[in-house]
Amino acid sequence: MVGELVTLTFTVPLLAGLILFKIDGKRADILMIGSLFTAMITQFALDYGYVSSGEGLIHVVYLKTQSFGEVYGIIIDPMSVLIGTVVAVAGFIFMFYGMEYMSERNLGHPGGRGRGLFYAWMALFEGATLGFVYSSTFLGLLIFFEVMGLACWGVVSYYNTREARRAGFKAFIIPNVGAMIGFYTAIGIGITQLHNLSLFSLSHLPPSVKPWLFLAILIAGYTKSAQFPTYSWIPDAMEAPTPASAFLHGAAMVEMGVYLVARVLQFIGPLPLWVFYFMAVMVSLTLLIPMLNYPVQNDAKRLLAYSTVAEAGIMFVGLTFASLGLRIGLQASMFQLTAHAFIKGLGFLTAGSFTYSLGTLDLRKISSLQETLPVSGFSWAVALLGLAGLPPMAIAFSKGELLMSLGEAWTHPLAWVPVLLVLADSVVFLWVGTKWIGRNVFGRAGLGGIEVRTHPVITASLITLMVLALVSAYLAYPLVEAIGFYGGV
Template sequence: MIGLLTTLTFTVPLIGGLLLFRLDERKADAVMLGSFLIAMLLQFSVLVEYLLHHNHETVHIAYITTERLGEAYGIIVDPMSVLIGTVVALAGFIFMFYGMEYMSGRNVGHPVGKGRGLFYAWMTLFEGATLGFIYSSTFLGLLIFFELMGLACWGVVSYYNTPAGRRAGFKAFIIPNVGAMIGFYTAIGIGITQLHDLSLFSLSHVSDSVKPWLFLALLIAGYTKSAQFPTYSWIPDAMEAPTPASAFLHGAAMVEMGVYLVARVLQFIGTLPTWIFYFMAVMVSLTLLIPILNYPVQNDAKRLLAYSTVAEAGIMFVGLTFASLGLEVGLKAAMFQLTTHAFVKGLAFLTAGTFTYSLGTLDMRKISGLKEVLPINALAWSVALLGLAGLPPMAIAFSKAELLTGLDALKTTPVAWLPILMVLADSAVFLWVGVKWITRNVFGKKSVEMASTHPIITASLIMLIILVFIVPYLAYPLVHEIGFFGGGH
């Protein structure tokens, strides 16, 4: 039963996405929202079925096996895939519920109305591909859904068809695709020639001399997908996408799936040499330096949030850096950070989208007095910026605290201090910048006398504000069950 429910979770939006290429306006609204709603309900069914009947065990179903390839395609249902699948399905529904109004003719900055069916098609495919990626048990399945996510990302980033949008869409497709070729082609090549199995479970059988290089290749795929140093530049440019796509891209899909890929590999690959830890520690520290230097000079709300995404994904990779030493707490912290980040980053982007929708600008220098003009939006912007800085009791405070409990790595090497100090520095600088913009945008003198919003937008922001505060308590029981497979650590 759980296998069927899981498969339907990503199959339904994939089919819905294909149908949407032929639809527009109200029919497109209905099919898009229906696809996201059904996917969310199916994912909730998977969650309930898993918790009630599978007691945190790993459910592995091989759908396609051959003599040459071993397992070519299958699914894994375990605490990690169930948790992240639920995050993606819930966040995706809220983002596109909001998106139904954002993509209307009432949007001051980007009125659309007719033609939104194409955007819905790409977004619905994006949802299906992301969920398919999360549950895949083989490198062939991961590659197919990885590339489909990249195609959908190109579609949404270039949707407005401006010169900047077309360039950004091409860049968002090419950079992760290069990483995919390096990582997945290496893994599939080794699977075919040496292991005769494409399953993640076969990773533990890779020889010790090959294992670190295979991991490094897959790490490159994860870095490019997650916009880590030195391939981070595509993510600020991808702000050309409509805001609901930006929220999904940053909060629950593209960027997070690079982190998820590396976490999956670490679960199965077994013991790695210590130099992998040193390499990851240096790379993540360089990554965190980029947003620290860029926060103070950003005036565009979405670009500020884009650099924040580079940092938050980097913080997830700090957890995985500790996990490469065999510290299970690093794996848990990374997935906890992914979960909490999804909702606070979604809230931040959807609030920035209301600046476009209601005020026609993303230039934060032109926005002030929100507490009087748009009070719910003012509250949402304050919660989002303080939440991203890691201020308690917002969600990311808990996942960062989980990360800081992983200081056992300090017993291995003092180098472990480097990424920890960079996380603290990033939080401090973003808090300073966030407070500066809250003071101006929320409490400053009114920049306009009045601005209109819509109940759908208000409801979406309220749902996300609530989730920002409660999601750590809902997610932690599953986070606690996440661990390594195969006894390699």
């Protein structure tokens, strides 16, 4: 039964996406939100069925051949159920908000006609992401990885300006190069050496091959998650409509690079120590990039984009320690991914409310939000302080687990460097964030008594995300604690 529910979670949005290319207006609104609502409810039913079954791991094989072994199947376990729930819930909230954001009432980007195309790409985006989360073979992962990339190109280039077209091309090419390196290597090794494309076969690889296959997958993950040196596509991708930016950063593209590496680590088994050192150096270089860029950002979405580079880097810090066989590193990474989804979504949807109500994302032009847009002002403060890691936001607890639970790794040289940089990133972002809160929320200059309008859909979405940003740690932790390795680590 749970296998059929998994299939429904991603096939409904995928089919709706194909239909949405042909329709527009209210019909498109109904089909889009109906398909994402169906995916979310189906995911909740899957959650209930999985937890009730008491099974740790459910593996369903749909296609198997003599030559290639398992070609396509699904894995239902604590990690896929947790992240699938995050994707389904966040996707629904972001696009519930998106129906109003894409309307003609948006001051900065008046919409209306043509939004069916945007909905089509977003439905495909969510369906492909859910399919990716549950896939059990490299071929399945590759197919959904590429559909995600295509959908990302569609939403980033949606406004069809010169900048949007350039950003969409960049957002498609860079992760696709990583996919070619990572997935083609994994599929090639699976065909020639393992005669099986399943993740379960990874533990049977010769020790001399394991680190090189993992390194290839790591490149795919780094490009997808905008890590050093391939981070530049993510700030440029802010040309997308804001609901797409929220999904891209909070629950899809960026997080799926992390998820891919975590999934492979679950099954591949022990790796040599040099892999740990390589990952520690790369994530340390990544964390330096946003710290240098935070102070010079004046655009709300670009500020949040550099924060995403750092937050994904923090997830990779957990995976760096997971490469040593530390289960807590795997758990901390997925905990961080879950908590980040809602606080980052809150940040982006708040930035979208600036576009909707004020017609600008320039933080230098935004002030006195406590009077003109009190809910947006409060949510902006919550988002910035939460991303800096301050309690009681859920992300404070996920970062805390990462920083406080890796004592076993301190015996390794350089282990302290990425952890120290996580703390430094939080300090720098807190400094920059408090500066903008003071100016945007409590500043007096700028709006001069102009009447500012918002909409109940915008307000409801922000309030819902604030609640989830508070409680997601409590809700996610039972599944986080159950995440572990399957490859003999």
